[in-house]
Amino acid sequence: MNTWLLIFGMLAITFLTRYAFFAWPNLRFPRLVEQGLHYVPVAVLTAIVVPGMLLREGEWALHWRNAYLLAGVLAIAIAVLTRNLLATIAGGLLCFFLLRWAFGQLTL
Structure with missing residues (x-):
């Protein structure tokens, strides 16, 4: 049960971080964060x-x-x-x- 909970938790986090850019296309990060992401x-x-x-x-x-x-x-x-x-x-x-x-x- 814990394995499946972990898998679905990772799925939810991955989906939400990817979906956020489509749901809120005007979302912008501060310049320092953008530089760090490079x-x-x-x-x-x-x-x-x-x-x-x-x-x-x-x-x-x-x-x-x-x-x-x-x-x-x-x-x-x-x-x-x-x-x-x-x-x-x-x-x-x-x-x-x-x-x-x-x-x-x-x-x-």
Whole structure:
């Protein structure tokens, strides 16, 4: 019962936050809130990606044979230098798979 209550509670909150923009189209946020909302996608993606880069199988993996960490650092460097999303994704994935293959973690 608690699981269903939690699911329906999350459904209601998600629906109301999305529906508010359609119900009240003239709703405007203060400038400070709008500026803060620009950082939400970056914060969410960082919270998803960084644990996968730093923690492998529940253990810290801060060593040179961590392909996830090395490819992530390279992808960050590509993003800073090129400011091109496609180059960042392609370069990061290429580096990741090449590192996994070089470390013997990927069989072809």
